[in-house]
Amino acid sequence: xxxxxxxxxxxxxxxxxxxxxxxxxxxxxxxxxxxxxxxxxxxxxxxxxxxxxxxxxxxxxxxxxxxxxxxxxxxxxxxxxxxxxxxxxxxxxxxxxxxxxxxxxxxxxxxxxxxxxxxxxxxxxxxxxxxxxxxxxxxxxxxxxxxxxxxxxxxxxxxxxxxxxxxxxxxxxxxxxxxxxx
Amino acid sequence: xxxxxxxxxxxxxxxxxxxxxxxxxxxxxxxxxxxxxxxxxxxxxxxxxxxxxxxxxxxxxxxxxxxxxxxxxxxxxxxxxxxxxxxxxxxxxxxxxxxxxxxxx
Numbered sequence: 549x550x551x552x553x554x555x556x557x558x559x560x561x562x563x564x565x566x567x568x569x570x571x572x573x574x575x576x577x578x579x580x581x582x583x584x585x586x587x588x589x590x591x592x593x594x595x596x597x598x599x600x601x602x603x604x605x606x607x608x609x610x611x612x613x614x615x616x617x618x619x620x621x622x623x624x625x626x627x628x629x630x631x632x633x634x635x636x637x638x639x640x641x642x643x644x645x646x647x648x649x650x651x652x653x654x655x656x657x658x659x660x661x662x663x664x665x666x667x668x669x670x671x672x673x674x675x676x677x678x679x680x681x682x683x684x685x686x687x688x689x690x691x692x693x694x695x696x697x698x699x700x701x702x703x704x705x706x707x708x709x710x711x712x713x714x715x716x717x718x719x720x721x722x723x724x725x726x727x728x729x730x
Numbered sequence: 731x732x733x734x735x736x737x738x739x740x741x742x743x744x745x746x747x748x749x750x751x752x753x754x755x756x757x758x759x760x761x762x763x764x765x766x767x768x769x770x771x772x773x774x775x776x777x778x779x780x781x782x783x784x785x786x787x788x789x790x791x792x793x794x795x796x797x798x799x800x801x802x803x804x805x806x807x808x809x810x811x812x813x814x815x816x817x818x819x820x821x822x823x824x825x826x827x828x829x830x831x832x833x834x835x
Binding site for chain 2: 566567596597598599600601602603639640641673674675676677678680706708709711729
């Protein structure tokens with residue numbers, strides 16, 4: 549998957565041996581912080597609720613690797629880095645609610661916490677195999693940044709194994725995400 | 731001649747369970763609300779020997795599995811594959827028939 553928004557560009561390629569966890573490569577670059585990260589990410593499903601007309605999940609996500617910076621005194625500095633966070637979501641065929649937080653420790657280079665929440669509604673209910681569309685609103689909170697709060701209306705579309713998301717936030721910055729499932 | 735007729739009928743009754751026709755397994759599943767996520771069901775079941783195809787109905791939360799002639803798919807195996815795919819298995823009913831042909835797009 550590739551995620552690109554007003555602050556970050558990231559690539560995540562992972563493999564799920566079972567529904568309980570996935571492991572893979574994570575590369576991310578925080579443009580405002582001029583902080584990059586390359587490493588291994590582990591996603592672990594803590595709990596899933598399979599209900600007759602809905603599903604909810606709680607995940608723990610963590611990663612370890614190397615962080616690097618282009619910024620001022622840290623120019624070209626590399627540090628062992630790690631991150632961790634929780635994610636939770638609930639959805640039925642009409643509504644979606646999700647929350648995720650993320651703590652990043654890049655040694656001497658940087659340390660920060662972010663969180664985001666999403667709500668979504670499907671304007672129509674498609675059958676299996678149809679093109680599905682969701683209208684979503686994403687709110688990002690980065691407590692130590694100048695623009696602490698960012699609001700991004702976006703459109704999610706998926707068909708088959710392909711999923712796209714595109715949006716624009718309140719600062720005029722674009723969001724473009726793409727996921728392919730093998 | 732009468733005895734031969736009796737023998738044919740007898741063998742027919744005895745061997746009928748071993749000469750299964752193409753069948754369907756209609757599986758009731760919980761948690762199947764997302765088309766993108768349900769793609770995993772297709773991948774998992776199509777790797778199973780004897781499965782010729784499947785359809786997913788998100789409205790009724792049912793997966794209909796087409797089983798090839800002469801093949802079978804036990805309830806235990808179906809439950810194992812449904813749980814492996816991340817969903818809750820509720821039950822399965824078997825019936826004769828064929829999967830509906832997908833509409834061309």
